[in-house]
Amino acid sequence: MTEVQQLEQLMNEMLPGLQLFARDINLTPEEVACYQVGAVVRNPAFTDATCRVGGMVTTHRYGILSNHMMDLSYAEHGTNWGLCIANRDSHFKVLDIYEHEGKTQILLLHLPDDYLWKWLEDLTIHLPGNLVDDCRSRFLNKAFGEPIPEVTSEDWMERCGFPIGVDMEGKLFSNEIPIAKQMRPVKEASFRSFYHELVYIRCAALIEDVMPEVAQPGDTGLVLYGYIDEEAGVSFQPLWIAKENESTLDMRLIPEETMYLIRLANLDDCEFCSMKWIEVDPYIADRARRVIAEVYDTKSKEKEETRTFQGLDQFRHREHPDDFGVAVYYEDKSKEPERLWVRISRVEGNQCFGMLLMNSKHPDGPKEGDEIMFRVLQNEKGDLEVVSVQK
Structure with missing residues (x-):
């Protein structure tokens, strides 16, 4: 693949589905001077923004164009912020700085969350249509309108109170991550x-x-x-x-x-x-x-699927993630419960199946190589554990 083809592929991944998010703040002239159109900035912290764009009570707004912000609004508990977050160490390219009647929008493009951001550091990005002009129009339509109470609240403004990519001394962070x-x-x-x-x-x-x-x-x-x-x-x-x-x-x-x-x-x-x-x-x-x-990889699609269930991670052997220490209880109350190692093979609904890696201590108990079913249950202490019930 040629360099031009690689760049085309990158653009085809980065630009479709762009959404415009907002993050309002009061910036000093010195902080504003840190941003230059065409430059890239890195924000070491998570970058909070909102999908609820309304009127401004601040002097400045970051308009963030992204197709890979994390939507965490579902996890809010009554705050109604429309919370969306860019990951730690996200890179942003400054597309435009637009001022109108005392309000300024700094338009940022959210770059890929890997080394590919470097391909765009010195590249002039030609966005589809008149995207920058459209973002200016949207800014004018929203900035002087009615503020949205939840995203102009003291708590929200405190979350957004530090400038993107600028340190405590008013200097840009290095784009390279130590x-x-x-x-x-x-x-x-x-x-x-x-x-x-x-x-x-x-x-x-x-x-x-x-x-x-x-x-x-x-x-x-x-x-x-x-x-x-x-x-x-x-x-x-x-x-x-x-x-x-x-x-x-x-x-x-x-x-x-x-x-x-x-x-x-x-x-x-x-x-x-x-x-x-x-x-x-x-x-x-x-x-x-x-x-x-x-x-080396498993040829079993069912086993591969078991590795996708993150809810099981707390029960996995650290070095052997397919292996589980299963608490085995017996219907025959004369048999003491025991913990046996099981190598998982598939998951069906809330039931897991796997092969025993050891013999039961009971002579008539399950043997190494037997398949047993186990599931996640709450024990008498209220803790979750993986459990199998045998005769």
């Missing part, structure tokens, strides 16, 4: 942070231990592709050896003829971050996905 601020402990992460994802893991000592023949001075970590091996659990294929800079990685491809596999337990003392902000060779990443899919 890797150090992205890092978090592996042992505190769910398997979902790794499953079918590219991650960077600081593991200099592991490189020396596992792959000394390709290690070099200054290596700080590995770029890994994560997957679930049905027998070995959460696993990783290393693709690149990396040297960490402030916000970028110098990456060295691991020879194709050499294949290493790393298990989650080997990384528990390490820190990691997602690779979504760092551009990699898509051919290498896609090749790894194809190899893993062919060799």
Whole structure:
């Protein structure tokens, strides 16, 4: 795919379905001067905005064009803000700054939440139709109208009281995200942070231990592709050896003829971050996905579906997410309850089915390899647990 084709594809993903959101604020002249048409700004915090656009009680309004704001209005409890949020570290391109009779709209385009924002940093974006003019007209029609009480309330204005992309000293945040601020402990992460994802893991000592023949001075970590091996659990294929800079990685491809596999337990003392902000060779990443899919990924669509049920996550084995410690109770009250490990295979309604990985302690109890049904129930203490009832 050519660069032009890639940009066309990006635009086709970013522009359809654009909505206009509002975030009202009083800005100082110095803060307004931070914004230049064509520039990109990054907001490290979540960016609150509303889909309920009415009259202004402030001097400035951010008009945010986006097709991927998170709509959290369903989670409101009587506030009626029409709350929509852009994720942490969202990037916005300044499209227009328009002032009329003491009111100013700063029009922002919400860029992709990954490294693709960089493709648009120095690019002049030609929006469909007369979108900027339309946004100006909508601003004029709304800004001087009747304010909406809920989104001009003290609580809402406090939520929106800091300028997008500007720090406490009145300077723009760097558009690059420091890797150090992205890092978090592996042992505190769910398997979902790794499953079918590219991650960077600081593991200099592991490189020396596992792959000394390709290690070099200054290596700080590995770029890994994560997957679930049905027998070995959460696993990783290393693709690149990396040297960490402030916000970028110098990456060295691991020879194709050499294949290493790393298990989650080997990384528990390490820190990691997602690779979504760092551009990699898509051919290498896609090749790894194809190899893993062919060799290690489950061939069962039913099992793959079980991994999508986040409500089960609290009961999963951390290193083996398909495995559950099931509390087994018996209709025969002479048999003591016990906890047995079960590898899930499918979900039907509110019932889960899986294969026992061990024998019951009762001679006539279920055996390793048997299929049993289990479900999530509330126990006598009021806690949720996964339970199976056997004869």
